[in-house]
Amino acid sequence: MTSLDPERASLPFGGITIVFGGDFRQILPVIPKASRTQIVSASLNSSKIRDHCRVFLLEKNMRLSSGKTEQEKHEIAEFSKWVLDVGNGTLPNVYPDDIISDPKVVIPDKFMIRARENPLKAVVDVVYPDLAKNIKNADYLRERSVLTPTNAIVGDIN
Known part of the structure; x- marks a missing residue:
């Protein structure tokens, strides 16, 4: 792209629009034998290009909105909210005084x-x-x- 526009040389991907999709809380790079810290450090959220990204958040899980009955729709909405709460870290920690390990949450029996x-x-x-x-x-x-x-x-x- 620099042959077309020299200013693009300073832009990530030569100024071409790139779409990264997915839930980056759940999708981590695969680095054999790496520690958790190394894996998180290699993720898109920790990348130098992150500052050049414009983030759009999808807040409604369309795959989980296909219930046929009102009861199914309610159950799907409840599960969807729980999954988002897990991902957002808003569920209470089972061991609130443990600040060193990963938070532990209770998975409701109805989801097991x-x-x-x-x-x-x-x-x-x-x-x-x-x-x-x-x-x-x-x-x-x-x-x-x-x-x-x-x-x-x-x-x-x-």
């Missing part, structure tokens, strides 16, 4: 899937009820997903 025998199967059964009947239903499959932190867990689920 409890299974001692086969927890992976329990998660799949909750996310994909009646999978055998719906295996060829594209809409059924498109409406569901299990997110995992590593590819190894994806392999276990599959």
Whole structure:
């Protein structure tokens, strides 16, 4: 871009607009064998280019607003608010006097899937009820997903 406009040489990405998307509280760079401090320091929020960014916040989770009944919509809204509160750090710490470790929060029972025998199967059964009947239903499959932190867990689920 400097060949077109020499002033662009001082701008990040040569002055080209770049869109970074995601929840940067949850998406961290992968740095093998790095400490937490090193990982956070390498994140976009700690980057030198952060000062050149214009931040837009999305406050409504559109994926969580698809309830069919009023009860479903209420439950989805309640869960969505809880997830935002976790991300914003506004939930009370279980150990308020512990300022050294990460804050600990209580996950409400209604958001938990409890299974001692086969927890992976329990998660799949909750996310994909009646999978055998719906295996060829594209809409059924498109409406569901299990997110995992590593590819190894994806392999276990599959």
